[in-house]
Structures are given as structure tokens and as C-alpha cells.
Amino acid sequence: MDDRSVFSEVEALRADKTRAVLSPESLEVHVRVVDHLAHTTGANYVSDEILDTLVHGRVSTIAAIELTLAGWWRRLDGGYVIVDQELIDALSHTPTRRRFGAACRRLWRFLNSESVIPL
Template sequence: MDDKSVFSEVEALRATRTRPVLSPAALEVHVRVVDHLAHSTRGAFIADDVLDTLAHGRVTTMAAIELSLAGWWRRLDGGYVIADQDLIDALAHGAVWRRVGSACRRMWRTLNSETVIPL
């Protein structure tokens, strides 16, 4: 997920009044982790070593503490379980539609190129 998409998701989360107030850094880490989980087969579990590849260790540590205190993440041995299944599902379905849209655009360009003779 590119930075623009991450920050638009962060702003959407900040606008939701039913969610607890979290720092922008914690929300950014949360969105990046959820995006990573939406494209993997690991379910809702993020390992500590994978978490540190998504952001700097100090940032992820503070974000993990903040998100755990808010109830969004739960600590397990070796990582965290993300409780925000709605966002995981939304980003997973969004990724599918982005791939379908990309495939359709490629097909449209091919069909409209000079290599295809219309019947």
C-alpha cells in the first residue's frame, strides 16, 4: 500500500468517533500491519520480527503498547493478534478489486492497441 493510501486510511480511522483516540503514528503502524495481514495467509497474527520490518523498532514498540492498551491488539507469544477484523476484511477486498481493475485496464489497453484487428 502506498503512503497516500495509508494516510487516507489513517484519516478515516481518526474521523470515526466510536474508536478510541490514538496517536497518528500508532494508527499508521496499525494500517500498515493490517494491510500486510490482508495480503498474507497468516490471519490476524503479526510476528514481532515481521512487525519490525514494517516500521522502525522504537516506533512499532510504542505503537504496539498504545494499540494494546486501546484493545485493538492483543499480545501473544512472539507477536500480536489484531482485533480489527473489519479493517482487515476491507483492505483484503479492496486489494482484490484493485487487482481486477488493473487487469481490466491492461485488457482494455491491449484491445485498443494496434495489435488487435476488430471484427
């Protein structure tokens, strides 16, 4: 996933008021890990070794703690189980559907912002 798509997903997660408030760095780690899992293993488990290859060790450690405290990840021997099945499902679709989904989330965020006056 390219950086633009990652940050689009991060913004969509930040705009979702039903989710816990997390740092942008943790959200970025979350999106990158879920994208990796959706396109490689198809599972929702990431080992510590894979996590450290996706993101620098210090960043991944802090993000993993934050994501675990928020309930998005669960610690399991030697890695983490990703609980966010909604994002896993969204990112496991074809690239065209991913771009369409991200565009819909951006449009939804814009329509629900203060800059749009409902009729």
C-alpha cells in the same frame, strides 16, 4: 499499499468517533500491519520479527503498546493478534474496492464535518 492510501485510511480511522483516540503514528503502524496481513497470510497475527520489518523497532514498540492498551491488538507469545476485524476485512478486498471504500470514508467524513450544512 502506497503512502497516500495508508494516510487516507489513517484519516478515516481518526474520523471514526466510535473508536479509541490514538496517535497518528500508531494508526499508521496499525494500517500498515493490517494491510500486510490482509495481503500475505490472511491471518490476524503478526510476529515481533515481521512487525520490526514493517516499521522501525522503537516506533513499533510504542505503537504496539498504545494499540494494545486501546484494545485493538492483543499480546500473544512472540507477537500480536490484531482484533480490528473490520479493517482487516476492508483491506483484504481487491485494490479497486479498497480505493472505493477509502473514497466513501473520506466522503462520509466530509459530509459529517462542520463545513456542510444539512438541509
